[in-house]
Amino acid sequence: MVDYGRRFLIGLCRGDQGLAALALGCILSGMRMTMSSACVLALGALSLAAGMGQVGVEATLSPSFTEGQSDAEWKEFVELVCLDCHGGRDPSGGLDLGAALLDPSAHVDDWEKAYSAVQGRYMPPATGTLGAGLDREERIEWTGGLLRLLQADGEDPGASTIRRLTRSQLGGVLHDLLGVPVRVNRFLPRDASGYGFDTTGDTLFVSPYYFEIWFELVDAALDDVRGNRKAAMALYDPGGDVREQLQEFVGRAFRRRATEAEVAARLGIVRAETLSGATGEAAYFEAIRATLLSPVFLFRTESNVDASQDHSPVDGHTLASRLSFFLWGTIPDPELKGHADSGGLYDPEVLASEVQRMLKDDRAMWLGKDFGMQWLGASELKDMTPDVRRFGRFNERLRRTMGDEALAFFGDLIRHDRSVLECLDSGHAFLNGQLAQHYGIDGVEGKNIRRVPVDDARRGGVLGLGAVLTITSEPLRTSPVKRGQWVLDRLLRSPSPPPPPGAGVLPDDDRQEDGLSLRRRLVLHRADPSCASCHSRMDPLGFALEGLDGIGRIRELVEGAEPIDDSAVLDSGKSIVGVAGLKEALLEEPERFVRAFTEHLFVYAIGRPPGLMDHRALDGVVRRAAAEGYRFSSVIQGIVSTPAFLRRRSPEPSSTLESSEASEPR
């Protein structure tokens, strides 16, 4: 909890009587402390400060209020610190914490907002009542108080929306089921994304047109199977029992045992087709078509073991599916399915060893490709249009190679189970001849990308990836703002909020007609306090990367003119120089990065952003990872053991009105 004594002191030391008095008021009012110690000291300090200056106060005022905080005190803190802005008639940002305090459980959404603002270190602002932001301990205390206030259920898995398979998952699943590669990208649109990942249920739409294409795709895929005798025979054995084959296929496709009704419906199709003159195979393929078009296939339908509880563990098949879609992007393999069938997956040891096995499998490269590229934003590389005249070296081959570099980095991280801190800094890069030449590194030849030790701090880790540096640049220049925001968003998961209306925009070329450097302009921009609050967080992070140009090359001069200036003063007051300084600063708080990385993986795996109810579990993941040297697998194991992954909320019983109204879609 916030140490009011310290606040009191801050007020005193700044000569801010108001703040000191406020802190004192807080001390005197809400605390069931004995007046004897702190308050007397505080009063003494007040007169001391007023009369004799501020020498030596800190040492005498050690008792703090962080122990044994009560809910009343927590509320008091919110009232004193937050309500000036977030209360009353026109609460700032529409967030009324006054109302939320009166009835906490009815305002969970508001508390979520407050929580993420505090976690993201936006609130309380340095310019507010406290005169400073919260430090790490204080944030932990504050969040703890909030969780107590809300009586948060630590086992609650939260609400996730049912998810359709994504385009890239469909590609893998169809290949696994049908035995032929299916070019889904030729048919299906790129999936929209929520919170940075396309695996979030809320943005996985099925429109009439989507279904129309899906219908067409299934047809085309089955055509391809027919054209490939080996695949067709693997799928359908004319001599075998049709019911058994259907049972097996539908079960695999639906990622659980097929029900009697499901098999019977398909047998009906086979019969009708045969009656109208179709061959056995043609009839059987119609049944397969009905399976792939079914919502049970297209959506990840899940169930939990006890629907009478608000939430309970998911059933074995659901858990197996969650695992295999998370790590492999496709349906469970026979071994995992076996554990689901037997119920063995409920044993934490079996679960852990399955995760380990799956991560060692080549299919885990999926995670690098699907999660890794979305996390880094490297999937945006194909949308970038560096100016062809300014960056003549940028061509399609380089674009692809930069993507491959990012992939290789992530693949190596997974394959060798390295520390995720290597994302921040590692002594090696992934290069082939072309990239090495592009980056100005000698001695690497050939087309194959391989791990190469590097001693230049500007390489190694994700900050040195060509893909990252390119997607955070404009066509004609680097963008310290974009890069800073990228670091905040991707590496720390606390992006800056949008600029206020009317905020200016930077010129889009480094070559300045008015001679003002980009950096100088940004400094001017920050003179406006409303801009400074965010830009003082973003810009310095980006400045530190100024030694790398718009397509990731090392540079000493900006556009061949001025020397680059990659020194910066971080929001914390720390001065850094260049990429090396930035890496060092980020590594000073490894758990902050790991928490952010974990949260990104969480969004990807669970399909929703983490909320308050996940706070403790995520803290646990980070602690556990820290104890295991932040190995990649330790983070994955942690996520897999959160309630959000292992459990599921039971669907609320549908009202008759709702179900009758909606069972007849328009």
Added chain:
Amino acid sequence: MKVQPVKRIARRALDRRTLLRGAGAALAIPMLESMAPPLRTELVAPKRFAALFCPNGMLPAAWAPVSEGGDFTLSPTLAPIEGVRESVLVLGNLFNKASRAGEGHYVKTTAWLSGAPVKRTGGRDLRVGTSIDQHLAGRVGSRTPLSSLVLGIESVRNRVDMGYSTVYGANVSWRTPTVPAERELSPRRAFDRLVRWTGTRGDGGRSRRVLDVVLEEAKGLRQALGTYDRHKLDEYLESVHTLESRIAAFEGTGPSDTADTPDGAVAADAPPEKPGAYPEHVQLMLETLLLAFRADATRIATFMFGNAVSGRDFSHVEGVKGGHHGLSHHENREGKMAMYALINRWHVERFAWLLGELGKMEEGSGTVLDRSIILFGSGLADGNRHDPNDLPILVGGGVLPGGQHVRQPELTPLCNLYARVLGEFGFEGEAFGDSTGPLAGI
């Protein structure tokens, strides 16, 4: 449903892009003539609506014509419409009230055709409003094989910007207030689709048998889901119904007038673009739109020249160097304003070209252009200020009287134009969005 042969032909046809240019049109027409009869019984030439969206606004100084009324002087940006001037109505002073809040681009893009307030969210509970094109598609779309054609150039990007899901910036057409109409981004697929769904025949009930099973399972599944998930599944159910009834219509076994619900065009991604390929891509999409109108495959279409905040490099335009969004923030510097205006003008040229082509398509006693409403513009005025007032709006076609520049009274809702459009489509007196009445004074 034997889609295969048709599809193959279409594929081959499109492999040679030139076919779309000339022979492509010829290829589609006979097929459309032989379309299912119930769809072609109207005697009166139909009305059509299209909306062309430009991201990043227009430079007001170069946009606004000097005087009002019939003898206005074309501004530099509007100069390309000289040849079709009599078919263009230049509207001033329209504004989109709901888009004034929020941020600079996404709300102004995604609510351009609906006037609805936009919920700020990174993904969950997206909410805008049904756009005018999709609203119309829902009302008149069942008369054509495709209820609408929704076209674009740039894929949706994987991120949240300014607290808004970039889904917002990638969609002007919303099928429902919460689900965007998916766009077709690849010219090949757009064309493919026109051919496929206007030329297919029944498959002896096979597809219906399959879809029956699928629908049963969807209903069963629905019972086991929570409320929010059920909404998600209903999207799917509706989609299956749509396809089922379309198949029925083609087989001549179902009522054609209930055959459709609003749909949009999706697409495989646009391929990564080579420098300079953009103008060609735009051209192909507009030609697809023309083809669809000419063949009466749909009467409703939208097209996005780019997504909100598009930073596309426009150096392919003579005199321009730099990205679209960057130049739109011209900081009142002359050089940049000039380049920004040139980009705007390039877009107007495409619009003028489209009108010209529609004017060449004869239909009944007139041309397709005579019976069309082709909206062109942006969701903001001056990109430098993200200005949502006095939006740059052109209306092409013969339905609304052209050849004039009309400034509306201050603060006239953009939705008044949409209310007017609704009236022209036979739904007089209906309000739309925040309209205060159909657009008057023209």
